[in-house]
Amino acid sequence: MADLTPNVTPMRTAAENQLLALFPSVKARLPGASAERQQAYDAFAQAGLPHRRVEAWKYTDLRAVLREAAPLADVPSAALLGEVRAKPSPFAGLGPSLVIVDGVFEPSLSDLDALPAGVEALGLAGALGAAQPVANLGEAAVADDAVLALNAAFMTDGVVLRVAAGSKVETPVFVRFVRTGGEPRSTYTRVLVVVGEGASLTLGESREGPAGVAHQDNAVLEIVAGDRATVSHVVLNTEGRGSIDLSTVGVKLGAKCLFNTFALATAPALSRRQIFVHFAGENSKISLNGGALLNGRQHADTTLVVNHAVPHCESRELYKHVLDGESTGVFQGKIIVQPYAQKTDGQMMSQAVLLGDNATMNNKPELEIFADDVVCAHGATCGQLDDDLLFYLRARGLPKPDAEALMLQAFVGQALETIEDESIRGVLESVVEGWLKARM
Amino acid sequence: MLEIRNLHVQIEDKKILNGLNLTVHDGEVAAIMGPNGSGKSTLSYVIAGKDDYEVLDGEILLNGENLLDMEPDARAAAGVFLAFQYPLEIPGVATMTFLKAALNAQRKARGDDELSTPDFMKRVRAGAERLHIPQDMLKRALNVGFSGGEKKRMEILQMALLEPTFCILDETDSGLDIDALKIAADGVNALRDPKRSFLVITHYQRLLNYIVPDTVHVMSSGQVVKSGGKELALELEANGYADYRSQAA
Ligand SMILES: Nc1ncnc2c1ncn2[C@@H]1O[C@H](COP(=O)(O)OP(=O)(O)O)[C@@H](O)[C@H]1O
Numbered sequence: 263m264a265d266l267t268p269n270v271t272p273m274r275t276a277a278e279n280q281l282l283a284l285f286p287s288v289k290a291r292l293p294g295a296s297a298e299r300q301q302a303y304d305a306f307a308q309a310g311l312p313h314r315r316v317e318a319w320k321y322t323d324l325r326a327v328l329r330e331a332a333p334l335a336d337v338p339s340a341a342l343l344g345e346v347r348a349k350p351s352p353f354a355g356l357g358p359s360l361v362i363v364d365g366v367f368e369p370s371l372s373d374l375d376a377l378p379a380g381v382e383a384l385g386l387a388g389a390l391g392a393a394q395p396v397a398n399l400g401e402a403a404v405a406d407d408a409v410l411a412l413n414a415a416f417m418t419d420g421v422v423l424r425v426a427a428g429s430k431v432e433t434p435v436f437v438r439f440v441r442t443g444g445e446p447r448s449t450y451t452r453v454l455v456v457v458g459e460g461a462s463l464t465l466g467e468s469r470e471g472p473a474g475v476a477h478q479d480n481a482v483l484e485i486v487a488g489d490r491a492t493v494s495h496v497v498l499n500t501e502g503r504g505s506i507d508l509s510t511v512g513v514k515l516g517a518k519c520l521f522n523t524f525a526l527a528t529a530p531a532l533s534r535r536q537i538f539v540h541f542a543g544e545n546s547k548i549s550l551n552g553g554a555l556l557n558g559r560q561h562a563d564t565t566l567v568v569n570h571a572v573p574h575c576e577s578r579e580l581y582k583h584v585l586d587g588e589s590t591g592v593f594q595g596k597i598i599v600q601p602y603a604q605k606t607d608g609q610m611m612s613q614a615v616l617l618g619d620n621a622t623m624n625n626k627p628e629l630e631i632f633a634d635d636v637v638c639a640h641g642a643t644c645g646q647l648d649d650d651l652l653f654y655l656r657a658r659g660l661p662k663p664d665a666e667a668l669m670l671q672a673f674v675g676q677a678l679e680t681i682e683d684e685s686i687r688g689v690l691e692s693v694v695e696g697w698l699k700a701r702m
Numbered sequence: 703m704l705e706i707r708n709l710h711v712q713i714e715d716k717k718i719l720n721g722l723n724l725t726v727h728d729g730e731v732a733a734i735m736g737p738n739g740s741g742k743s744t745l746s747y748v749i750a751g752k753d754d755y756e757v758l759d760g761e762i763l764l765n766g767e768n769l770l771d772m773e774p775d776a777r778a779a780a781g782v783f784l785a786f787q788y789p790l791e792i793p794g795v796a797t798m799t800f801l802k803a804a805l806n807a808q809r810k811a812r813g814d815d816e817l818s819t820p821d822f823m824k825r826v827r828a829g830a831e832r833l834h835i836p837q838d839m840l841k842r843a844l845n846v847g848f849s850g851g852e853k854k855r856m857e858i859l860q861m862a863l864l865e866p867t868f869c870i871l872d873e874t875d876s877g878l879d880i881d882a883l884k885i886a887a888d889g890v891n892a893l894r895d896p897k898r899s900f901l902v903i904t905h906y907q908r909l910l911n912y913i914v915p916d917t918v919h920v921m922s923s924g925q926v927v928k929s930g931g932k933e934l935a936l937e938l939e940a941n942g943y944a945d946y947r948s949q950a951a
């Protein structure tokens with residue numbers, strides 16, 4: 263990996279020192295080849311934690327926020343697994359789940375026998391330990407990024423999901439990341455999803471954990487889609503209010519693919535969701551969407567890098583932030599159109615409603631266009647709820663909190679509408695309603 | 703009965719209502735006519751409770767209760783309804799969802815149970831039919847992409863559903879062609895009731911051919927400068943407002 267940051271080497275923070283000391287002490291028991299891990303660790307050692315002078319982390323100074331790097335989570339005990347078994351998934355009843363507890367894939371809790379035809383799943387640790395390298399691993403998540411490098415160095419386990427070419431999988435498949443325990447611990451997980459030519463998959467992720475525990479999660483999802491593949495992806499985070507959720511999604515699409523993703527953040531103290539999309543084949547379309555409903559001092563950052571490397575692809579982004587209290591929302595969206603990527607069509611929109619007087623929204627859309635025959639646009643709005651509209655609703659009899667809730671539901675609803683699977687959308691809608699009710 | 707006494711209102715240091723007095727009895731249809739800028743919409747907003755306006759003096763009593771002490775939603779629950787001159791668009795909120803939320807909020811405020819969905823649907827469908835509002839419009843986001851006439855009819859539908867006792871119609875005729883005007887007027891006339899009164903605000907006499915008022919009040923520079931019967935509207939139509947402009951302070 264090349265330079266990760268501008269060449270500024272400030273003094274190491276406590277968290278950086280902890281991370282640097284951790285690797286030598288655990289590397290012998292991490293699965294798979296150690297050379298790549300060492301390389302990633304070296305890259306991290308050079309870069310340190312991302313901070314505000316790293317352009318892509320301008321508004322999320324992880325170096326300042328992360329006081330301590332929590333120790334790696336322990337392998338969950340049988341008793342803990344029993345507790346997890348009793349806990350229903352937020353997506354219960356909608357499809358089979360693959361369950362990762364404290365960073366460890368648990369086949370005994372997973373619905374491996376109930377996977378739809380054409381879908382194959384196995385634990386990542388096992389796959390890394392096998393003689394053959396894991397095909398496609400590291401293919402989609404490619405970026406000069408210290409958080410991604412940390413994941414590459416430390417990933418303990420996860421899931422490898424493969425959908426056979428031509429398999430149109432109707433039933434959604436879920437990956438649950440369940441956290442336990444009362445002391446802050448960190449996990450490094452990776453999920454690799456390879457969708458064959460002409461195949462389709464709906465993937466739902468849930469991040470679940472105890473309230474108030476400052477767990478730290480560094481998760482990477484890689485999606486490699488063959489030509490004409492369709493992938494829909496939804497993430498729901500209901501983890502504890504203290505948690506730090508760092509997630510990186512790398513997407514590599516062949517020709518004529520459809521990719522759609524939605525993430526809802528209401529829970530973590532700090533979340534950073536970075537999505538890197540690489541169009542490798544022509545005529546593919548993506549739709550990246552999300553919503554964050556925050557209060558207190560919560561901070562949610564969405565950073566997108568969409569690389570149009572080939573012609574005739576389309577990208578759509580719609581992000582909605584509802585910011586109460588002293589919360590902070592960050593939206594950074596970069597659309598790169600390479601010299602040969604003519605007929606690119608990119609439209610990006612970020613909208614925020616500031617409810618709290620001390621809430622902040624940072625919008626940074628960026629277009630880097632090197633081709634001449636393209637249509638690209640971005641927009642960002644940020645403001646209070648419309649007073650005239652509020653009065654209209656109140657004049658019809660809705661008390662102020664109800665009127666506000668209805669307006670906010672409609673505001674976030676416009677992004678939720680991009681979720682194609684109705685049942686999954688319903689689950690997210692009720693989380694949004696719950697958040698709004700709690701505010702009333 | 704609505705009684706407005708000595709109402710003084712300003713917005714951003716600009717005096718708009720200057721000691722306005724007006725009484726509307728139960729069952730009465732009162733028309734307010736006046737030139738543009740005379741303060742008609744301001745009066746309607748102040749009765750409904752929009753807080754951009756600063757009430758400097760006076761009172762507005764609905765059946766003896768001072769509306770000025772109440773939040774807009776409490777006024778609605780007490781029976782006030784304003785059909786807006788410019789109805790607002792609410793993207794993302796289906797008309798049906800909005801109607802149900804409004805109706806149930808008012809029922810809740812009055813201590814009534816929520817209406818069952820079939821009951822609610824029946825009422826909406828019947829009301830929509832009377833106003834020639836197509837059913838599929840009810841599924842669309844409220845007022846988004848509706849024509850001017852459709853928005854005005856949607857206001858009347860809301861009024862019919864919410865069954866207010868004091869209805870204000872602010873220039874419901876503006877932007878309506880004659881057919882749409884008749885439909886809207888029929889909708890209003892169907893709601894005339896000995897216990898319900900109306901304040902019909904209009905710039906032109908035309909609407910009053912279809913909604914025939916009991917009383918007509920001329921407003922100028924934030925005051926009611928003349929009151930009379932329905933013939934006063936015809937007189938205004940013939941002579942214009944010029945006679946009244948100078949009368950106000
Ligand atoms: N929000 C406002 N800010 C400043 N001036 C206003 C506002 N609303 C109304 N006015 C002024 O008050 C006067 C009365 O307006 P309005 O009540 O709309 O009159 P009408 O409905 O009779 O045409 C006008 O001069 C108008 O410009």
Ligand SMILES: [Mg+2]
Pocket residue numbers: 742743744787872873
């Ligand atoms: Mg007006």
